[in-house]
Amino acid sequence: MEIRTTALARARHMLESQGRFPGGALPGDISDSWLRSLHLGIDPLARHEKLILSDTEFKLTQDHHADLVRFARPELELLFDQIAGSNFMIALGSPEGVVLETLVDTEFAESDAGKAVVPASVWTEELRGTNALGLCISTRRPAQVYGGEHFLRAHSDVSCISAPIFDGRGGLAGILDASSRSTVRQQHTAALVQMSASNIENCLIRSAHDRRIVLQFHPRPEYLGTLSVGMLVLEDDFSVHAVNRKGEMFLAGIRNLIGTSFDSIFEQRFEDVALRLAQGETLRVRDRMGSAVSVRCVANRASFALAVRLFSAANPQQARRSETPAPEIRNLFRDVVIEDEELIRRLRPLPKVATVGQSIFIQGETGTGKEIIARLAHAASGRSGPFVSVDARTLGPDAEAALLGRPKGAPGLIEQAAHGTLCIDEVSALGHSAQATLLHVLDHGSFRHPADGREVRCPVLFVSTATVSLTAEVAASRLLPALRYRIEGFSILLPPLRDRSDLDALARRFVRAQGEGFDIDPSALTLLARHDWPGNLHELRSIIANAVIQASGPKLRAENFAPFLPISHSPQQSIQACPQCSGVPWKESQCRVIRDAVRQHGGIAQAARTLGISRTTIYKHLLAES
Structure with missing residues (x-):
């Protein structure tokens, strides 16, 4: 190392003083790049300029490479977490040498290098001489440039490692780069950068x-x-x-x-x-x-x-028998209420997706009906096997054994779901080892049983559900990027109840489910519409069940929901309960609803009609104060 450093120092001295350097003093790629830089007329002692694209130019560049950025972002985040130490950064470059994205630690960001390698900056050899990103573009090979190997002395305090990302057609799709203030050769980091670049390349090819x-x-x-x-x-x-x-x-x-x-x-x-x-x-x-x-x-x-085409050609009679139209969304969901047009639009492809067996990811807040949709996907798939559902958070450190089965025990979850549907809630709660096992099974459709090593075939429709996006889980290093791309085949975002337009229909269905003859008054629906529903469908179902217990008859009115549905008011509109209701929470809540209705409708008669109660009842809550 000392001999090589001495040789580099001599080469730099000759470069900066005589405009030439001894052959053989540098690694081949670095030597060739220095020669190209000399031929381009770059001064090795020049201060680097801030070569930054304009906002318009950079936006066009980002749009042109949107797929590259989308698939690279989780890899950048994973690579950032994997690289040990500090004072470093990860950058994604375009084939033209424009930095598209960066992840920088605080120490590196404050350095000259950190202030130079920023989004929209350009790092070609033509503009900056020998640097890893520019060298990678020129050679189309992985590149490492350490300290003084940079052509410009201004960059000699940083070391860079780059790997190319190809498009599968011989073209360059992008560059992945890791830079640090260390001048020690980092082969481990170089290997990580190349692995990440390969993963981005494979994802790009599959997606395109x-x-x-x-x-x-x-x-x-x-x-x-x-x-x-x-x-x-x-x-x-x-x-x-x-x-x-x-x-x-x-x-x-x-x-x-x-x-x-x-x-x-x-x-x-x-x-x-x-x-x-x-x-x-x-x-x-x-x-x-x-x-x-x-x-x-x-x-x-x-x-x-x-x-489908080959099967139809090989089995014409069976193919004709199976040529039935895909079930309509309203027919598939005949046992549930979905009258929100936006939700219907999102779910319309579900029957076809389930039929062909594509993985399904369902995201939504707690209580939005993720498992219901998963069960309906299973029903639409027509599979002969069972629907097996598990919350990954309950499996703990034994998750891998729970998935595959134990040497002497019942079949694992995957085997139980063979020819059916396996639904895993919060899949990122599985350990990385269990995630890798799941990925292998989904890719191969089989696994080696831990008891005897026999191959177990287990074709399943895989459905995963979560409250947050898979992108966020990958960014937090809770989910393996490779598993994310495998399970995010068809994604559905379920809206929270507060954003759905079919609250009335849902409420009526839940009320009628309480027993024959039960119904809900329009006044109660008006009251329900004011609530924010943080618990979504779970909360709506629970409140309706409690209101039925409170009700004196089969028709639920606003006053039956008041104890369980506090109405929030802005400070200037805060309404106090009457003295006879004060001190009893459910009476206070009911009283505020009544007094608020009088205020909103400007009269007792209209308030009574809206709430479905007698005017006498309203008078009691108004006159008790006087």
């Missing part, structure tokens, strides 16, 4: 090709679903449209992969294995170089369409 067949392959089947997997994207004629870097490595003996047919790469014709792949099987095939790989199809729109 939802309407094309995407194949995953690896020489070892247990590595399917990991960062080491190769990916091939096929055109309609089954020629290669895109391939990730791992795929290129596995098929290194086959030149010009883009445009090459599947049959030219592998010994089997795609038509001979297409149906089995589209239906979720993992197959063992050999490439033209004689190497065996395990292949499976990524579950997306194209694979579902292919499975």
Whole structure:
């Protein structure tokens, strides 16, 4: 290290004093970059300029690379947490060298480097000489530039590690960079940066090709679903449209992969294995170089369409019998109340999604009906197996055993849900080990039983529910990014009750569920509409049950809800209960409702009609004060 540092110091001295440097004094990529910087006429002693795009230019750049930013953000956050130490930053760059996003620790942010590497800044070799982000763009390879290896002396107090992100078609999609104030070579950090870049690349390829067949392959089947997997994207004629870097490595003996047919790469014709792949099987095939790989199809729109098409061709009579229209949302939900048009719009694709088996994620506040929607998805799927539901927070450290089963015990949750639906609430509460196990099962449709190692096939419709977004859970390092992309297939955000337009219909349904003959007065519905409903449907159901107990007859009126539904008033409109009701909370609440109704309607008669009570009752609450 001392010899190399001395060589670097001599090279820098010659560079800055003579405009040249000795060959062999620097790593090859750094030497080539210094030569390019010299040819560009960059002065190594110049102060770096603040090369920042205008707001308009940066907004256009961000919009152009929106998918890159979306898939990279959780990886940036995970990488930021993984890198040990302090005084560092993580940056995402565009193929043009524009910094799109940064995550910076406080110490680094206060340094000159932290103030220079900011969103909208440009870091190409042409503008800043040798730097990791610019070098990565020039070479299309991972780059490490430490301290004085930067061409500009002004950048010699920082070390940078960059890795390219490709688009699968040979083009550069972006750059991932980690910078720190340390000049010690950080191979562990370099490995983490490259792993994160590979994950972003795979996510981009999957997302961009939802309407094309995407194949995953690896020489070892247990590595399917990991960062080491190769990916091939096929055109309609089954020629290669895109391939990730791992795929290129596995098929290194086959030149010009883009445009090459599947049959030219592998010994089997795609038509001979297409149906089995589209239906979720993992197959063992050999490439033209004689190497065996395990292949499976990524579950997306194209694979579902292919499975339906091939199955229909192979089984025309059965296909005709099954050609029934997808159930309408109102028919599917005939046993529940959904009359809010926005919610209906969000749920309309659910029957089709459940039928094809795509993973479903349901987000909503506590009490918004997440499990109800999960059960209806199960019903729509037509699966023969059971609906198995569990709150991950109840599983504790034994979560993995609960999922797979114990060596000598009952089947695990996954096996119990085979051919049915597995619904996990708050999936991020599972430990990372259990999450990795779940990811493996969802990707393979099977697992090795912990008792005897036998392979257990367990095709399931997977539904996850949560009160917060999966993005937030990944950002907090509670959820593995790879699992997030696997379970966030079809996402539904359930609105809170306060934002739904069908509160009246829901209230009527819950009231009638209390028994035959029960009904609710319009005055009570008016009162219910004023409440904020922090407990959502759970709270509405509970308050109605309590109101039924208070009611003297089958028709619920506003006064029956008053003890359980305090009305909040602004200070200037605060209404006091009459003396005879003071001191008894439920009487005070009821009294305030009555006195408020008189104030709002400007008279006793109208208030009596609205509340559904006699004028005599109202007089009692008004006259008791005088």
